[in-house]
Amino acid sequence: MLHINKFEFSPIQENTYIIYNDSKDCVIIDPGCYFEDERVKLCQFIEQCQLNPIMLLNTHGHLDHVFGNKFISEKYSLIPHIHSLEKETLAYAPTSGLIYNMPFDHYCGPLYELKDGQIIHVGNEKLKVLFTPGHSPGSVSFYCEKQSFLIGGDVLFKGSIGRTDLPGGDVDTLLNSIRKELLVLPGHTKVYSGHGPNTTIEEEKMNNPYLQ
Numbered sequence: 520m521l522h523i524n525k526f527e528f529s530p531i532q533e534n535t536y537i538i539y540n541d542s543k544d545c546v547i548i549d550p551g552c553y554f555e556d557e558r559v560k561l562c563q564f565i566e567q568c569q570l571n572p573i574m575l576l577n578t579h580g581h582l583d584h585v586f587g588n589k590f591i592s593e594k595y596s597l598i599p600h601i602h603s604l605e606k607e608t609l610a611y612a613p614t615s616g617l618i619y620n621m622p623f624d625h626y627c628g629p630l631y632e633l634k635d636g637q638i639i640h641v642g643n644e645k646l647k648v649l650f651t652p653g654h655s656p657g658s659v660s661f662y663c664e665k666q667s668f669l670i671g672g673d674v675l676f677k678g679s680i681g682r683t684d685l686p687g688g689d690v691d692t693l694l695n696s697i698r699k700e701l702l703v704l705p706g707h708t709k710v711y712s713g714h715g716p717n718t719t720i721e722e723e724k725m726n727n728p729y730l731q
Contacts, residue, residue: 521644521666523711526561529553530621531583534713536670537564540642545570547597548661548670549578549713550587553623558590574639577601578672579658580609581685582616584713588626600631600639602650604657608687633659646670649700653693654681660700668709669720675701675710677718680729697730 526535528551535552539545545565552558565572575597577585588599601609613625635650639661646661654673661670673681675697683690701710706721723730
């Protein structure tokens, strides 16, 4: 079984996730820890739960989702996984940091490329990579069919969708991704978004004004 722990980090209030199995292997998704106390909080959780970090995953490359990439990579000897179409977005993240007056130490090392339909193994448990562009060119979501949950990054929110006014964003592409990849999932699928509270597919089908 997979267990999910959510942290809200940085002034941008980004959701960072740690997913771990019963054997204590864990993956870190979108480390947005900007301040030192946030990095300490993340590491303390890992240490207190005696977790073994095996993978660093990014849903996309916007600055608030990669603030902690370098720290996590160095701390746990992990290479970030991200879709190939996100490399330009990722490379632009430090410039975005300066624009928003949030400079940060950016990861500039090698990357592992995520592919649509790829299966991420956490022990015997599985996360499937869903290609969900629109908020950014290579945004992906991670779907656990067995436990009916989705780590969706900034694709779908409770009552809203990801912004598309940033470089590489496109509203038609985003809506197509949501309809093609997410709304076809079982209604009870729990959606863990990149910002804000959790929701479900059924709730967004019924109530999200952007999807009516």
